[in-house]
Amino acid sequence: MDLNLLEKSILATITYYDTMDYPLTGFEVFKYLINPKHIASFSKLDLNSEIEPLKTINLIDVLRTLNNSNLQRYIDEKNGFYFLKGKSNLYEIRIERQKISDKIWQKSRKILKWLQIIPYIRAVLMNGSVAMHNAGEKSDIDLLIVTKNKRIWITRFLTTMLFQIIRRRRHGNKIKNRFCLNHYIANNFLKSSLLNLYVAHLYAHLVPVLEIEKGIYNRFQFENRWIGNYLYFYNIEKLDNQKKIKNSGIMKIFRKFQEVILDTFLGGILEKILGFFQKKRIKNHPLINQKDGRIVFDDNQLEFHPNSQGIKILDKYEKRILELNIRNKST
Numbered sequence: 001m002d003l004n005l006l007e008k009s010i011l012a013t014i015t016y017y018d019t020m021d022y023p024l025t026g027f028e029v030f031k032y033l034i035n036p037k038h039i040a041s042f043s044k045l046d047l048n049s050e051i052e053p054l055k056t057i058n059l060i061d062v063l064r065t066l067n068n069s070n071l072q073r074y075i076d077e078k079n080g081f082y083f084l085k086g087k088s089n090l091y092e093i094r095i096e097r098q099k100i101s102d103k104i105w106q107k108s109r110k111i112l113k114w115l116q117i118i119p120y121i122r123a124v125l126m127n128g129s130v131a132m133h134n135a136g137e138k139s140d141i142d143l144l145i146v147t148k149n150k151r152i153w154i155t156r157f158l159t160t161m162l163f164q165i166i167r168r169r170r171h172g173n174k175i176k177n178r179f180c181l182n183h184y185i186a187n188n189f190l191k192s193s194l195l196n197l198y199v200a201h202l203y204a205h206l207v208p209v210l211e212i213e214k215g216i217y218n219r220f221q222f223e224n225r226w227i228g229n230y231l232y233f234y235n236i237e238k239l240d241n242q243k244k245i246k247n248s249g250i251m252k253i254f255r256k257f258q259e260v261i262l263d264t265f266l267g268g269i270l271e272k273i274l275g276f277f278q279k280k281r282i283k284n285h286p287l288i289n290q291k292d293g294r295i296v297f298d299d300n301q302l303e304f305h306p307n308s309q310g311i312k313i314l315d316k317y318e319k320r321i322l323e324l325n326i327r328n329k330s331t
């Protein structure tokens with residue numbers, strides 16, 4: 001029996017997370033359900049007629065569909081977690097990684113609170129494996145740092161110096177439990193410049209750990225509402241910052257004092273000087289021309305991922321989608 005569109009979307013979602021060895025709960029399948037438009041192989045007219053009934057489905061419908069006979073040909077379940085056939089070991093892997101991630105998170109809080117002293121940081125968002133509770137023993141800690149407009153290079157320089165001093169910056173072969181500081185965006189440039197399935201899922205798992213500029217996380221969500229084009233039930237109104245670190249009044253005073261000084265013409269000069277040397281260093285990096293990497297750097301954004309996991313994950317996902325015959329052609 002052929003799968004209907006909801007069944008295909010569910011199977012595609014479980015398949016996507018299988019590329020990261022990450023089984024999903026029923027609620028997570030619902031929350032991160034891949035939009036049917038990205039897995040269907042129908043004409044536009046037929047696609048619209050197929051999608052229309054999905055607008056009325058809810059969590060209960062997804063849970064019922066997960067356990068029907070059609071999908072049981074492709075997926076298994078263990079203690080409420082769903083995964084592809086023959087991948088029951090992923091349950092134990094996820095439980096173990098959950099424990100590791102919780103330990104990393106607790107230790108990280110004690111360090112990340114000190115970022116409040118850095119001038120021009122407006123928000124700190126955790127992403128990657130720790131945010132997903134999928135970190136291994138050797139995982140690093142990925143951060144997306146939002147800065148004030150026209151001060152991205154000062155912020156990056158001071159942040160890097162802080163983590164270098166406390167010996168927690170990831171560099172070279174020093175990865176385990178260290179912070180990856182390769183993603184900065186200005187607060188007037190919150191929308192991702194790359195819109196695809198990988199970024200949609202990555203941003204859906206973001207955890208706001210510091211929100212120094214009031215309301216900036218809500219603005220970030222709104223600017224990236226395009227995620228709904230990839231995740232069918234994505235709803236920015238229901239997102240919450242449950243792990244946000246409480247802002248410190250003393251650190252705020254220290255940060256504001258620095259910003260008063262740097263808001264003068266001296267800060268503008270320093271921004272240009274630091275930007276010049278940091279851009280030059282990035283351009284001369286030996287991995288700058290990696291074909292599977294993503295490197296963007298200007299005065300609004302910095303994303304330095306010469307060995308991008310996004311490209312690898314999407315490639316693996318596409319191959320498995322074809323193997324399962326979920327989609328006959330790229331859409």
